[in-house]
Amino acid sequence: MDKIISIYWFTVLFLITGAIVYMVAIFYGEPFDVRDAESHLLNVQIADCFSRGGYLPQVIFDGENFLINRENLLDTCKLSFVTEDFSNWNEQGQYYLEVEILDFDTKSPFELPPPIRIGNFNLRELCNLGKRFPKCESQKIYVLDKNNFPYQINILSAVRKVEKNVI
Amino acid sequence: MLSNRGQISDTSMWVVSTIIILVIISSAILLTSLGGEIKETLGLEKSVKINFEKEVPYKSLFAFLLTKNSEGVRIFSKLSFPEGDLNDFSGKLALRIFKNFYGDTFPNIWFGVGEGYFEFRSNEYFGVGYQTQFGSIFIKLNENKWVELILEN
Numbered sequence: 001m002d003k004i005i006s007i008y009w010f011t012v013l014f015l016i017t018g019a020i021v022y023m024v025a026i027f028y029g030e031p032f033d034v035r036d037a038e039s040h041l042l043n044v045q046i047a048d049c050f051s052r053g054g055y056l057p058q059v060i061f062d063g064e065n066f067l068i069n070r071e072n073l074l075d076t077c078k079l080s081f082v083t084e085d086f087s088n089w090n091e092q093g094q095y096y097l098e099v100e101i102l103d104f105d106t107k108s109p110f111e112l113p114p115p116i117r118i119g120n121f122n123l124r125e126l127c128n129l130g131k132r133f134p135k136c137e138s139q140k141i142y143v144l145d146k147n148n149f150p151y152q153i154n155i156l157s158a159v160r161k162v163e164k165n166v167i
Numbered sequence: 168m169l170s171n172r173g174q175i176s177d178t179s180m181w182v183v184s185t186i187i188i189l190v191i192i193s194s195a196i197l198l199t200s201l202g203g204e205i206k207e208t209l210g211l212e213k214s215v216k217i218n219f220e221k222e223v224p225y226k227s228l229f230a231f232l233l234t235k236n237s238e239g240v241r242i243f244s245k246l247s248f249p250e251g252d253l254n255d256f257s258g259k260l261a262l263r264i265f266k267n268f269y270g271d272t273f274p275n276i277w278f279g280v281g282e283g284y285f286e287f288r289s290n291e292y293f294g295v296g297y298q299t300q301f302g303s304i305f306i307k308l309n310e311n312k313w314v315e316l317i318l319e320n
Binding site (some may be wrong): 043051055 | 181185186191195196199200220221222223226227229230231232233234235263267268269
């Protein structure tokens, strides 16, 4: 009888231990979702790039023309959209960035450069639809040029990277 | 004659206790597997929040202070005078920038001038100023005056 009881005790012990391990694993085993932070940092980087001490820097606006465009935005703002080689990430494109320069008073892009769009455009349509969708953040900044003319810069960034941030 | 009653009650006790243990374990597993909702309720969601939220508004505030009015005087200079405060030009511009740009993220926004030791001047554009522990951006205008932008969730 004692032998049976001790076997039973061990069975219950293993059952409880297994259950606790399983529960901790499913509760805390989820990866950290850093995409909110990543899209926010992208916005901050663009804001830094477009506003130095409240003014548009020379590399963006030389006083007469906007020098920034789709081709040089990443280099000028010291960004790279290259990701680790994981689950075809580089082929799909894990980032999207949109920068729009508007006249602050009229909100018109007239005579201003067209919106700059870089990266995987499909991410824009799927913004913040749920956990397994891209995380996006938009920001607006008020900035002046050297002639003290005010502009509104609209920034939108999207990060996909679902596989490493969500189970 | 030997009786089996003692043995039966002993066995039923073990069976009942096993069932109780199994029920407790399964309900705990069920609860934890619900995961997301419980974590949200307990505030244990695994996401990374960074304290960069005010970086972008700070840039707009800088540009706002450098903006010149129709006389060619910067808002910064106007506000630095002892009697300087938000006027029709700077007050409306501040509303257009701070409320329109950041109002969705920060429902409580106040912008205005302060002086001395935490004395906030109320203004007709943002109302009564207040002291806050979090969420304020502060730029000194001179020895006694400063501008403060409060952005709170």
